[in-house]
Amino acid sequence: MKTKEIRDLGIAELQQKNRDLVEELFRLRLRHSSGQLESPATIGRIRKDIARIKTVLVEKEVADGTAK
Numbered sequence: 001m002k003t004k005e006i007r008d009l010g011i012a013e014l015q016q017k018n019r020d021l022v023e024e025l026f027r028l029r030l031r032h033s034s035g036q037l038e039s040p041a042t043i044g045r046i047r048k049d050i051a052r053i054k055t056v057l058v059e060k061e062v063a064d065g066t067a068k
Contacts, residue, residue: 007056011057011061011066014053014056014057014060018053018054028043028046
């Protein structure tokens with residue numbers, strides 16, 4: 001996922017996308033540990049997408065004043 005696409009999403013959408021990617025990462029790790037994952041590079045791609053989303057989410061929360 002491109003950073004531009006991530007920045008266009010709202011806070012609620014980013015939170016949902018983050019939850020979805022974390023679940024997908026969990027499933028990929030299970031498949032990897034059982035030897036069923038064809039491309040381990042997928043795990044790295046998902047991890048980077050999660051990091052991008054978290055970064056943009058924090059930026060938006062700080063800008064809105066809703067940071068925790």
